[in-house]
Amino acid sequence: MHNNALLSNPLSRKRERAGVRADVRLQQARALRQSPTTAEQVQWRHLRNRQLAGAKFRRQHPLGPYILDFVCLEHGLVVEVDGGQHADLQAQAYDRQRPVWLRQQGLRVLRFWNHEVVQQTNEVLAHVLQALTPALSRTREREVNTEDE
Structure with missing residues (x-):
């Protein structure tokens, strides 16, 4: 042509x-x-190198029209860490569209404020681990079923 x-x-x-x-x-x-923000540094310190339940997370990962703070593609989980700029009305409208699009792609979204990540790190990680657990259980179930065949 x-x-x-x-x-x-x-x-x-x-x-x-x-x-x-x-x-x-x-x-x-x-x-x-x-x-990275301080909160992103704290979160990444715990998510990198498969430290949390063996899940592989990527940080600042472009996907479609968005850049995701943290994503585990293998388990379909997005973790967003929001600062004060997300309290702005225009940002809130944008932030409402984002999880809708991500869910349409088959992803689950967890959102935390910066201060939660920094001040309540263990609680935030517990929420992320809980969100990973159903996916990990399904993976283990498939592995057991294929071993039985």
Whole structure:
């Protein structure tokens, strides 16, 4: 196909714009990883290297139109850590759309305030572990069933 035909094709332009947006989100995610908040540092200290129930978490992971603070793709769990900027009315409207889209992708979402992560770390981790437990139980159940066959 001739290059001019690609440029005039609306579908090609749409894909190109989507690719540019994905590149921008990836760069934003990298920048966010370089300057985590105190709460994100605390949370990551406990989630990294499969420390919590052996679950593999990623941080500042771009997915669709969003960058997720922490996500365990294997178990379909997103953990968001929110600062004071999320109390703004405009941010609240954006934040209401986000979990709806994520649930449509088959993900569960847990949200915590920065001060909860920093001051009540064990309680936050207990909530995350509880959210992982059903997924871990289903995984173990499948492993046992396949061993029996």
